[in-house]
Amino acid sequence: MAIRISSEPFDPLDEIRAHQDRIGEGMRRIGATAMFVGSMRDFNEGEQIDAMSLEHYPGMTEKHLEKIAEEAVSRWNLEDVLIVHRVGELAPGDPIVLVAAWSAHRAHAFEAARSIMEDLKSSAPFWKKEKAASGDRWVANNTPGRSEEFSR
């Protein structure tokens, strides 16, 4: 299990590869790798977004992400979990978050990755501030995690 907060841009596929190298021989037990990557959009609430800054609470953020990952490990049959989250100044297209879950079977990997992501969205201490054409603004709420909750 690994948690990483990155103030520099990261490549999700490089992160996956490096983590699988650390799992090493253990990869022979793994039949399913589920990964989610969240990236920065260049639009929000009908406006163009030129850049974004992401603030976190050093110490609490890492501790809270560890708790989320540990809860997933106790609930599903997982071989490993990786969470990487960006902070600092971001540009459109930059990856913001990577969540990956490794398991013998896809059911556990899929469900764990989704659950970790939703828990992270709803409770991990991060805050986004967008640089929009009309000025800087704090993002008030996250978008829903399930398609049926979207009104569009």
Place this chain on the structure above:
Amino acid sequence: MSIKIKFFASLAESVGRREAECAHESGMTVSSVWRELTDGQALPDGVLCAVNHTYCDLEQELKDTDEVAYFPPVTGG
């Protein structure tokens, strides 16, 4: 000894600072510290709080050297 206080994101901007300290007194709670630091204002709706890096409720009592944090709804991921 004292209590360390932190504010984050939009709340740090509205309070006008990111950190504070105050002397510990017995019976202090997360909400009483907020009132003391903001001239008696009520905690805005939706504000979250944590003590020593763990979420807590407003009536949690504070011990000497605790770190208490106040922040708006989270928007990571």
